[in-house]
Amino acid sequence: MDHPNTIEAEKLVREFKKGPRAVDGIDLHVDAGEIYGFLGPNGAGKSTTVLMLTTLLPPTAGTARVGGYDVVHEGPQVRSRIGAALQEAALDGLMTGREHLRLQAALQALPRNERAARADELLERVGLTEAADRKVRGYSGGMKRRLDLAMALVHRPRILFLDEPTTGLDVQSRTALWSEVGRLAREDGVTVFLTTQYLEEADVLADRVGIIDHGHIVAEGTPDALKAEIGRPTVEATASGPDGRAELTEVLERFGTLVPSSRGVAVRLDAGEAGLADVVRALDAKGCSVANLELHQPSLDDVFLAKTGRSLEGHGGDASEPE
Amino acid sequence: MKRNLSVAQGVAWRTLHNVFTNPSLVIPQLAFPLFFFTAFVGGLSRIHNVPGFHYAQGYTAFQFVFVLLQSAAFGGVFTGFGIARDFETGFARRLLLAAPHRTGIVIGYAVAALCRWLVTAIFLTVIAFAVGMKVGGSGIDLPALYVLAAIVNSAAVLWACGVAMRLRTMQAGPVMQMPVFLVLFFAPVYVPLNLLTGWIHGVALVNPLTRVLEAGRSFVAGSPAQVAAAYGAAFGLAVLFAWWAMRGLRKAEAAG
Structure with a gap:
C-alpha cells in the first residue's frame, strides 16, 4: 500500500499536568509536497504540536496521521518516514559533524555502503564540508542549525518538520536555510511543516499558513488569501x-x-x-x-491582529517557546 | 529486528566513541578498579592468615574476583550517568526521534556498557597476573567468571537505564549508584561468608551478590560451587532490570 506524504490531525489535544491545554483541539491537513507554515507567538502551542506529530509526545486526545500512519499506534512507521529539526539543535559537542551524520545513518538503518557518500553529499549541501571533521562544540549557532537540517535529511524523508529553524540565526544563514527548504519542497517534493514566529519567513516560504494562538488555530489559508480576507x-x-x-x-x-x-x-x-x-x-x-x-x-501581522486582537510583530524575539 | 540492531549499533558506537576519545572518561574507568585492587590486596593481604580463611589461591585472587565484579557493576552505572546526561542535554530526544525502533536504544547502551567494561576487565586481569595472581582449575572456569560478571554488568546498566529514563537528569546519579554500592558492600567483600558475624552475616546471606561472589571465587579456585544459584541470581536481576529499563523507556516516551 502506498502511503501519502500528508499530515492530518483531528481534534488534537495536549494537556499538561497542572498546566494549561497547550494544544486545544486543532484540525490540520497538509498536502504532499506542500510547505505549511505554522505561525504563532511563544507559548501558542506550535512546538507541542510538532512534538505530537513527530511521535515525541503522545496526544491527550484526538488523532493524527503522518505519512498515512497513526502517530500513537504506528510510531516506528511514522519515524522512518519523517525528518525533524527541533527547536533546540541537541548535538553532541564531543562528536564531529561527520560523526553526527554517521550516527544518524545508523539509527535510520541506512545501508553501510551508502553512509559515507550520503554524509559527504549532505555536508556539501549545507555548506559544512570544511568543518565536517571539527567537533561540534566549536560550531556557531548557524552551523549547528545547518547540521541539524542535514541530519534530518539523512534517510531522504518525504515529510520534514522544522521547528523554528531560523530562530537566532543571522540574515545570511536564514536566507540560505530558506533557499534549501524551498528547494526541498519544489525539487524533491518533500512535505514541509514549518513552525515560525517570523511573519516574513511564513510569507516567503509557506504555500499555506496556519495561525495558532492559545492552542487554537485561528486562521488558515494561503498568505495571499489570508491577507485578502483582511482586505x-x-x-x-x-x-x-x-x-x-x-x-x-x-x-x-x-x-x-x-x-x-x-x-x-x-x-x-x-x-x-x-x-x-x-x-x-x-x-x-x-x-x-x-x-x-x-x-x-495587509501583512500576516494584520491577519494575526484581526484574528486575535494582538500584534505578533515584536512578540517573539529570540526566546524559545516555553512549553 | 535488523532496524533494532542498527539503532543499537549506532547508540553503542557513539557511547564508546565518546568514552574512548575522552581521557576524563576513560582514565577513571581504568584507575578506580586498579585503585581498589591494589588498596585491598596491598593493605589487607594479612587477612589470608586469619583462622578460618581457607582460600587456596591467596588473597590477591580472592580480591580480584570482587574488584572484577565491582568494575562490572559500576561500569553499568557509569553508562547510566551518560544516559541521564543525554536526557538532560536533549540528545536523548534526538535518539528517540531518529530511531524508528526505540528498544534498540536500550540495547545500544547495554552493549556499550559491556564493551567498555571488557576493556577494564582485560586491563585488570593483566595487572592481576602481573602481580602474581594464582588461578586454579581448567580453561573453562575463568571464562565462566567473566560471563557471570558480564551478566552483572548488564543488570547494572539496565537498572541505571531505568532510573535515568524515569528521572531524566544528571541528579539521578546517586539514585543509580547508591543501591549498587550497598549491594556490593553488603556481600562478603574482605573475608569469606563463614567469617562474617552479626547482622552483616544475615544481610550477606540474603544478598544475591553473595552467591555471585562466592561462585566467582570458586571458579578462580578451580572448584566451582553454587554455580546455578549464582547464574540464576545474576540472570534473574538482569531480566528484572530489563523489564525496569523498558518501563523506563515507555515513561520517557510518554514524558516527551
Whole structure:
C-alpha cells in the first residue's frame, strides 16, 4: 500500500499536568509536497504540536496521521518516514559533524555502503564540508542549525518538520536555510511543516499558513488569501511637528478604523486603496503638516491582529517557546 | 529486528566513541578498579592468615574476583550517568526521534556498557597476573567468571537505564549508584561468608551478590560451587532490570 506524504490531525489535544491545554483541539491537513507554515507567538502551542506529530509526545486526545500512519499506534512507521529539526539543535559537542551524520545513518538503518557518500553529499549541501571533521562544540549557532537540517535529511524523508529553524540565526544563514527548504519542497517534493514566529519567513516560504494562538488555530489559508480576507490597506501618517498628532487623528479617523502605530497615526481604509487620494485631499484641506505618509498592504501581522486582537510583530524575539 | 540492531549499533558506537576519545572518561574507568585492587590486596593481604580463611589461591585472587565484579557493576552505572546526561542535554530526544525502533536504544547502551567494561576487565586481569595472581582449575572456569560478571554488568546498566529514563537528569546519579554500592558492600567483600558475624552475616546471606561472589571465587579456585544459584541470581536481576529499563523507556516516551 502506498502511503501519502500528508499530515492530518483531528481534534488534537495536549494537556499538561497542572498546566494549561497547550494544544486545544486543532484540525490540520497538509498536502504532499506542500510547505505549511505554522505561525504563532511563544507559548501558542506550535512546538507541542510538532512534538505530537513527530511521535515525541503522545496526544491527550484526538488523532493524527503522518505519512498515512497513526502517530500513537504506528510510531516506528511514522519515524522512518519523517525528518525533524527541533527547536533546540541537541548535538553532541564531543562528536564531529561527520560523526553526527554517521550516527544518524545508523539509527535510520541506512545501508553501510551508502553512509559515507550520503554524509559527504549532505555536508556539501549545507555548506559544512570544511568543518565536517571539527567537533561540534566549536560550531556557531548557524552551523549547528545547518547540521541539524542535514541530519534530518539523512534517510531522504518525504515529510520534514522544522521547528523554528531560523530562530537566532543571522540574515545570511536564514536566507540560505530558506533557499534549501524551498528547494526541498519544489525539487524533491518533500512535505514541509514549518513552525515560525517570523511573519516574513511564513510569507516567503509557506504555500499555506496556519495561525495558532492559545492552542487554537485561528486562521488558515494561503498568505495571499489570508491577507485578502483582511482586505483593506492601512495608511500611516507622521506629523512634522510634536503637536500635529491630534490633528492627524481627527482627519484620518474619518476614513476608517484606527490601528496601533508606533510612529504616527494609522488607519485601515474603509474604501481600500481608492481612499488614499481622499485622505491626501483632506489632510491638505485641514492644513496638516505631514512628514511622512505611507500606504501599507495587509501583512500576516494584520491577519494575526484581526484574528486575535494582538500584534505578533515584536512578540517573539529570540526566546524559545516555553512549553 | 535488523532496524533494532542498527539503532543499537549506532547508540553503542557513539557511547564508546565518546568514552574512548575522552581521557576524563576513560582514565577513571581504568584507575578506580586498579585503585581498589591494589588498596585491598596491598593493605589487607594479612587477612589470608586469619583462622578460618581457607582460600587456596591467596588473597590477591580472592580480591580480584570482587574488584572484577565491582568494575562490572559500576561500569553499568557509569553508562547510566551518560544516559541521564543525554536526557538532560536533549540528545536523548534526538535518539528517540531518529530511531524508528526505540528498544534498540536500550540495547545500544547495554552493549556499550559491556564493551567498555571488557576493556577494564582485560586491563585488570593483566595487572592481576602481573602481580602474581594464582588461578586454579581448567580453561573453562575463568571464562565462566567473566560471563557471570558480564551478566552483572548488564543488570547494572539496565537498572541505571531505568532510573535515568524515569528521572531524566544528571541528579539521578546517586539514585543509580547508591543501591549498587550497598549491594556490593553488603556481600562478603574482605573475608569469606563463614567469617562474617552479626547482622552483616544475615544481610550477606540474603544478598544475591553473595552467591555471585562466592561462585566467582570458586571458579578462580578451580572448584566451582553454587554455580546455578549464582547464574540464576545474576540472570534473574538482569531480566528484572530489563523489564525496569523498558518501563523506563515507555515513561520517557510518554514524558516527551
